[in-house]
Amino acid sequence: MDLALLASTFVTVFLAELGDKTQLAIVTISGTSSRPGAVFAGSSAALVLASLLGAAAGGSLSAVIPTNALQLAASVGFLVIGLRLIQRSSTSAEAGDEAET
Amino acid sequence: MSPDPEASPNQEPAQPVQSAQQNQPDKGGIPIPENGSAPAWGVAFITTFTTVFLAELGDKTQLAALLLSAQSGKPGVVFLGASLALICSSLVGVLLGRWLSKLMPPQQLERLAGILMVALGLWLGRQAVVALAPESLPLT
Numbered sequence: 059m060d061l062a063l064l065a066s067t068f069v070t071v072f073l074a075e076l077g078d079k080t081q082l083a084i085v086t087i088s089g090t091s092s093r094p095g096a097v098f099a100g101s102s103a104a105l106v107l108a109s110l111l112g113a114a115a116g117g118s119l120s121a122v123i124p125t126n127a128l129q130l131a132a133s134v135g136f137l138v139i140g141l142r143l144i145q146r147s148s149t150s151a152e153a154g155d156e157a158e159t
Numbered sequence: 160m161s162p163d164p165e166a167s168p169n170q171e172p173a174q175p176v177q178s179a180q181q182n183q184p185d186k187g188g189i190p191i192p193e194n195g196s197a198p199a200w201g202v203a204f205i206t207t208f209t210t211v212f213l214a215e216l217g218d219k220t221q222l223a224a225l226l227l228s229a230q231s232g233k234p235g236v237v238f239l240g241a242s243l244a245l246i247c248s249s250l251v252g253v254l255l256g257r258w259l260s261k262l263m264p265p266q267q268l269e270r271l272a273g274i275l276m277v278a279l280g281l282w283l284g285r286q287a288v289v290a291l292a293p294e295s296l297p298l299t
Contacts, residue, residue, distance in 0.1 A: 060236050063227070067240025070223050075248040079279050080214050084249050086272035087210070088256030090265070093203040098253045100207030105245035108215040112224040113238035125216055126290040132213035133284030139210065140276025147269035 071109075080105070083136065090143055211249075214283065 075081055080101075088097040228237040260268055 060231070060233055063231050063233060063236045064240045067224070067227050067237050068244045070227065071241045071244035072248055074223050075245060076251070078218070078248075079283065080211055080218065081248055081252040082275060082279060083210055083214060084207070084252030085256040085259070086276055087203075087207050088253040089260045090256075090269050090272050091203050093200055094253050094257055096200045096203035097207045097256075098249060100204040101211045101249040101252065102246045103204075104208045104210075104212035105215055105249055106242045108212055108218075109224050109241040109245055110238055111216070113228045113234040113241065126287045128213050128216045129283055129287035130291070132210065132216075133280045133282075133287060135210045135213060136276050136280030136283060139206070140273045140278075140280055143269045143273030143276060145273075147266050147273060150266050150269070 086143070087139070 084097065084101045087101075088094050091097055224237055224241045227241075228234045231237060263271075
């Protein structure tokens with residue numbers, strides 16, 4: 059086991075990932091979901107699978123997978139989740155106003 | 160963020176709601192808000208998995224892993240290191256989200272989170288569209 063390589067990979071990936079859009083997505087999903095365990099399991103599984111694909115492909119990933127099309131699909135997913143959250147917050151605001159009066 | 164005239168009347172009544180939530184029994188110190196429309200475990204898992212997986216493919220972290228993997232010729236070690244780092248970073252993200260949900264009234268957090276997700280979606284979508292069709296757009 060090459061510990062130096064393991065440590066350098068860990069540090070590189072961890073620092074690159076801090077404050078990344080993926081982590082922001084995890085923060086928003088876990089903050090607004092009542093299932094933190096499911097969010098953690100889902101995000102971990104997705105990240106491990108993505109890094110498995112990355113390590114296995116070793117540079118030819120963009121030739122195998124249309125990454126730009128996938129990013130476009132992800133952006134649609136982000137928009138849908140975001141709009142649903144805004145909609146939910148405004149409907150619960152209306153419900154709260156009705157309950158007060 | 161500028162104060163929303165619609166949101167400001169809700170700020171004060173939100174406080175007693177929060178303290179009422181704190182009276183609920185905790186599970187390992189993490190208060191889980193009782194939501195009437197709480198999604199099932201599997202739904203939360205699949206939503207998170209799909210979003211994160213799609214967003215992560217082609218991301219710079221993957222490119223870093225690719226580079227290290229190609230340089231070292233030891234993809235197994237690179238995979239292990241990258242996986243541990245990603246699990247740690249997603250744990251940080253989940254804990255940060257839990258902490259924020261304790262700090263803010265859920266409704267305000269949902270609105271902020273929604274705005275953030277829409278902004279991320281627009282940014283990501285713009286990047287993908289520019290990469291897919293660089294010539295046809297005057298954005299770059």
